[in-house]
Amino acid sequence: MTTSLRCALVGTGAVANLHALAVAAHPRADLVAVTDHTRSAADAFAERYDVPAVYDDLDGLLAAEDPDVVLICTPPGAHRGQTITVFAAGAHVVVEKPPASSLAELDEMRAAAVAADRELAVVFQQRTGTAAAHVRRLLHDGALGRPLIATCETLWYRGTDYFAVPWRGKWATEGGGTTLGHGIHQLDLLAFLLGDWATVRGELWRLDRETETEDASTATVTFASGVVAQVTTSAVSPREVSAIRIDTQKATITVEHLYGHGHDNWSISPAPGFEEESAAWAFPQNEERSDHGPLLRDVFDALLDGTPLPDTATAPARSFEIVAAIYASAAAGGAPITPSDLANHPTHRQSFASPVTDLRPGR
Template sequence: MIRAAIVGAGGIAGICHVPALRAEAHRAEIVAAVDIDAARVKDFCAEHGIPAAYTDLEAMLAEARPDLVHVCTPPHLHAAQVAACLRAGAWVLCEKPPCLSLAEYDAMAAAERDGGPYAAVVYQHRFGSGARHLRHLIAEGELGRPLVAVCLTTWYRDHAYFDVPWRGRWDTEGGGPTMGHGIHQMDLLLATLGDWAEVRAMAGRLDRDVDTEDVSLASVRFENGALASIVNSVLSPREESRLRFDLTEATVELSHLYGYENADWTYTPAPHVTDEARIATWRTPEADVPSSHTALLADLLDAYERGERPETSGAGGRQTLELIAALYKSALTGRPVRRGEIDDTDPFYREMNGGMDL
């Protein structure tokens, strides 16, 4: 059995991570949980039947000796906690955003070892059957060449949401909705279209009392020539997560909020595509696997058992974070940013806002 531990006994741990681990109970068991609040972690363990409660991460790593640690703490704690787990020989599944900067991400990756342990990021939308099916169709050339994409994370978070001390601050959350909310949809955009080449962006603080942005807009050129428009917002009363891909053979659309099923995807053939049997294959993935922590964890445990790098670790986890850093740099400097230009000499490498005020 794979011995799993959870660090951070807040909402996301109980809502998403515990059910994902229970779904893999045939090969994984939860042996411990950690939280700085002793009463909270004790209650969490009692509620979920977890045998050992800790208030110190290092003590848990030494005594419980987990094979896999789920890091569910606020973003500013991730880098140090992930590195500690890796040094102890434990694989990691880290909530988004994985850290506060590219510098922190690279430091975490440096603690990995060939064959494991590895640190994977919670980018669960890649793993639903609808997304896997679309990626397969595009890879096979079945839908033609990608041309245009739209990526919307238009959510609503009221003023009280930002009363939590670490939210809406560059030094503890790393950014606003671009970093903490839209990261999921942008990751699925990149997983579908591949490497991005150039970003031109704007960001604003329009209504919420935060240090970061509460809305951002970006235009992105991909290496394959496709162009995409991105909106990230926490000011939108009608909430929606939406992706649209226009290819030479079809338009593919996904509309949901926090997770999708196959029924949330629609395929509209181009006027010249009239073969109904062909079109039917687009709309019918072999299985219906919702995007979820459960689907992601299954893939991660498969990688663990093979001793292989998980899809959302290493370069696979960094790609989206680099796009976000470039979006912020473009928005704050007023100029386009190309992939790869944010190196370790760039202020945006160490801070998502490059030390600048919005």
């Protein structure tokens, strides 16, 4: 059994910093090498985090270092190719959200993991933290009664400078717009709490930004358990919030935060007549906030111990499919999309490119 993990990282941009901190916090993991297609970015990153080796490309890194796990922090368009390369070299993969640019690419990545007998862990860190685990347990145990109706909001603000980065705002390199890039976080938490989806109706909007993809979307999602959720995602909202509300037969659950949540961000309000019962719903004493740290810690522990990956890092297709269905529905004029429609979809397993309704004046 491996006693410590030799980690390598590809793509030393913004999110890579969170990975480096998570590795540094783990007692049995070391960041041994990094690479980025901008050498100066990789050099600066290696200096910042005291990483001993920098390589010009991933192939060179894999050949020289033979790492146990590779953290893929590049833009989504690069995830599939790099994941398959890493599996072929015999290492495990931790890949940032969204896991790929399309469902077909994700299928290939999962097949490559099986063929190589390696693990594919996906970073959806909103699932982590003691509050989400607690609420999920209450919902699964039926303690709050049946969940009925939900809202899921990702109202973020990304200015024109954000979309000036060459890979952003384009179907070919980002794969999708704010629904795929931002809304997927909250949708993933919603689906982590509520389970399998049943139908999706969606629309895509271009309200203000110069993007090829959408800068806002609206959708109605029903879940197999009988919940209906209204989902709004935007990159043009100055007062930012990430929020989920779930009304069950016995209570209203809410979480409001921006990029991470602790117990203070959550509340469970009893319906009339369930006030006494609500004492049993109290959040646990020990609190851990949602973050990359707990996610990577639990993934690394599982890899070191040879146990299955935690459910915070598996089922990468769940929210990705809901996002894909929003795009597929938009392409079908807002018609409902089911899991079987999506499984057999002629275009949207390969690409999310879809018509966007442009509401900018004069367009």
